[in-house]
Amino acid sequence: MPKTAYVRTKPHLNIGTMGHVDHGKTTLTAAITKVLAERGSGTYVPFDRIDRAPEEAARGITINIAHVEYETDTRHYAHVDMPGHADYVKNMVTGAAQLDGAILVVSALDGIMPQTAEHVLLARQVGVDHIVVALNKADAGDEELTDLVELEVRELLTSHGYGGDSVPVVRVSGLRALEGDPRWTEAIGALLDAVDTYVPMPERYVDAPFLLPVENVLTITGRGTVVTGAVERGTIRVGDRVEVLGAAVDTVVTGLETFGKPMEEAQAGDSVALLLRGVPRDAVRRGHIVAAPGSVVPSRRFSAQVYVLSAGEGGRTTPVATGYRPQFYIRTADVVGDVDLGAGAVARPGDTVTMTVELGRDVPLEPGLGFAIREGGRTVGAGTVTAVG
Numbered sequence: 001m002p003k004t005a006y007v008r009t010k011p012h013l014n015i016g017t018m019g020h021v022d023h024g025k026t027t028l029t030a031a032i033t034k035v036l037a038e039r040g041s042g043t044y045v046p047f048d049r050i051d052r053a054p055e056e057a058a059r060g061i062t063i064n065i066a067h068v069e070y071e072t073d074t075r076h077y078a079h080v081d082m083p084g085h086a087d088y089v090k091n092m093v094t095g096a097a098q099l100d101g102a103i104l105v106v107s108a109l110d111g112i113m114p115q116t117a118e119h120v121l122l123a124r125q126v127g128v129d130h131i132v133v134a135l136n137k138a139d140a141g142d143e144e145l146t147d148l149v150e151l152e153v154r155e156l157l158t159s160h161g162y163g164g165d166s167v168p169v170v171r172v173s174g175l176r177a178l179e180g181d182p183r184w185t186e187a188i189g190a191l192l193d194a195v196d197t198y199v200p201m202p203e204r205y206v207d208a209p210f211l212l213p214v215e216n217v218l219t220i221t222g223r224g225t226v227v228t229g230a231v232e233r234g235t236i237r238v239g240d241r242v243e244v245l246g247a248a249v250d251t252v253v254t255g256l257e258t259f260g261k262p263m264e265e266a267q268a269g270d271s272v273a274l275l276l277r278g279v280p281r282d283a284v285r286r287g288h289i290v291a292a293p294g295s296v297v298p299s300r301r302f303s304a305q306v307y308v309l310s311a312g313e314g315g316r317t318t319p320v321a322t323g324y325r326p327q328f329y330i331r332t333a334d335v336v337g338d339v340d341l342g343a344g345a346v347a348r349p350g351d352t353v354t355m356t357v358e359l360g361r362d363v364p365l366e367p368g369l370g371f372a373i374r375e376g377g378r379t380v381g382a383g384t385v386t387a388v389g
């Protein structure tokens with residue numbers, strides 16, 4: 001049966017749920033799709049279809065990022081549901097790198113927890129400029145305690161430059177909305193209105209050369225290798241030539257889809273799957289970049305301004321010096337790098353410093369690009385590229 005083509009009728013934005021483990025991100029995501037499906041603008045995606053890897057179902061937590069799509073009256077959204085568990089923060093960084101805005105989910109019962117704060121910091125670093133807060137589990141929370149949690153969240157956002165006083169904070173219950181309780185389905189509507197009005201339509205660089213950071217690679221039997229991700233800039237059509245940086249592959253795009261619907265042209269901001277001609281499955285992986293041929297020259301060396309997280313933020317307890325070799329999370333890539341702070345210089349937890357970095361492999365870099373630094377499974381720094389080479 002031929003699939004219905006994607007028709008671009010509304011502006012498209014990428015949003016997502018982030019926050020501490022078990023605060024209700026996946027439940028809220030399911031509830032949003034259910035409320036909108038009842039309004040006739042989307043398909044209900046139940047909880048167990050969002051948390052769908054067997055390991056995720058068994059553990060009841062989100063490991064990978066999951067994508068769903070829906071529409072409000074004014075916009076089309078791709079929504080990534082990100083994992084909250086500390087072990088999967090690297091997957092959260094990948095998801096956040098493509099967001100135009102985020103829904104920070106905070107349980108009204110628990111308040112700010114370690115990954116609430118870590119996700120806010122990472123979101124800031126990877127360039128998410130707008131956050132809307134969902135104070136979830138408001139069905140079970142005491143009103144006065146919830147007021148305190150709200151104050152605490154606004155302060156956290158302010159401390160990371162989000163203007164916590166003006167950020168919309170909406171009290172919701174994903175669980176009760178899923179059950180169809182009218183009070184809480186209305187609250188989901190209020191949350192979506194807040195997202196529609198508070199997260200502005202970002203500028204899309206559709207005229208720039210095409211670039212897509214690879215988020216996932218899959219094989220479609222009989223058709224070939226497919227890469228997925230959000231288009232960072234430019235446009236792409238079926239038949240266009242591309243190169244895969246990291247894999248040193250030149251190829252042609254033979255198919256283009258968004259959420260299972262074929263499209264003729266994808267543009268900056270779209271969440272897409274590209275079918276690549278004659279590319280073996282294991283030649284491409286997350287972190288590679290699909291780009292217009294010759295449009296980017298990857299490099300290894302860059303200078304950056306870096307904030308070293310304090311111990312209280314989950315960072316290191318001891319300073320770092322030249323020779324330090326952590327992992328750098330840049331777009332969807334995860335690359336080791338050697339840090340040079342200059343002779344004798346050290347960076348203490350809580351310091352902002354300039355450094356040069358020599359990565360273990362070439363990556364497309366440009367001034368202004370944000371990244372996270374991690375070591376032994378925790379985030380220890382966050383920075384911005386200031387110069388390349």
Ligand SMILES: Nc1nc2c(ncn2[C@@H]2O[C@H](COP(=O)(O)OP(=O)(O)OP(=O)(O)O)[C@@H](O)[C@H]2O)c(=O)[nH]1
Pocket residue numbers: 019020021022023024025026027028060061062063082083084085136137138139140172173174175176
């Ligand atoms: N009372 C109440 N419980 C909720 C609500 N939302 C979620 N829960 C419960 O909280 C637990 C965690 O919900 P999830 O949606 O899996 O949380 P999550 O944030 O996606 O978790 P990770 O993806 O693993 O980080 C489940 O037992 C839910 O039923 C709510 O609004 N009210």
Ligand SMILES: [Mg+2]
Pocket residue numbers: 025026027051061062081082083084
């Ligand atoms: Mg989840």
